[in-house]
Amino acid sequence: MNIIIAFAKPKDLQNFKSILSRGGFDSVSTVSSGMQxxxxxxxxxxxxxxxxxxxNDMLYSELLTDLPPYFKMLLIASASHVPTETDADNFMFLQAPLKTDELYSTLNLMLEGVQNLRKKAKQRRLNRSDADKKTIDKAKALLMERHHMSEPEAHKYLQRCAMDSGTNMVETAEMIISLNNI
Structure with missing residues (x-):
């Protein structure tokens, strides 16, 4: 599973990367800004x-509002920055200074949660009806024909549009088909 470390100070980035490496977490990226x-x-x-x-460019709360659906956030902050809104299911908070075993167990729990989310989404995709699959395939075919996309590009476009609009893939496919008929 993927882990991104985001701190403004390069020293913090290296410290956390080193701590995670010692804990067996290898797939770690480091960034210093919210946009990165x-x-x-x-x-x-x-x-x-x-x-x-x-x-460097935003607070954790701004980043949290733009968090993609299959990502969870672990905020590490001092007692003076304890978040007031902690009821989100994609968010956890650990107070600094922290114990490494507490970090490892929390991180493992969060990674397991992300993995479960992906499994459930995959199961939903597998359980689609034939009519739903045909609707999605028709929308992809339209995108491929009109916009010269490959099948994977059309599929990814449908997924992104669904996420951005807060609808499921079938509803998004139906919108694309109806727009084509105008």
Whole structure:
């Protein structure tokens, strides 16, 4: 699973990367800004982002609002920055200074949660009806024909549109088909 470490200070980035490496977490990326974090999350698709209260260009709360669906956030901050809104299911908080075993267990729990989310999404895709599959295939065919996309590009476009609009793939496919008929 993917882990992104996001702290404004390069020293913090290296310290956390070293701690995670000693704990057996190998797939670790480091960034110092929220925009870099969002770009890395988009590229990786799923995982956990470990961050501080303030990055170079935004606060953790701003990053949390733009968190992709298959990412969870672990905020590491001092007692003076304890978050008031901690009821989100994609967010956890550990107070600094922290114990490494507490970090490892929390991170493992979060990574397991991300993995479960992906499994459930895959199961939903496998359980689609034939009519739903045909609708999605028709929308992909339209995208491929009209916009010269490959099948994987059309599929990814449908997924992104569904996420951006807060609808499922079938509803998004139906919108694309109806727009074509106008």
């Amino acid at each position: 974090a969002l770009s890395a999350m988009e590229d990786l698709g799923s995982g956990v982002i470990i961050c501080g209260y303030r990055l």
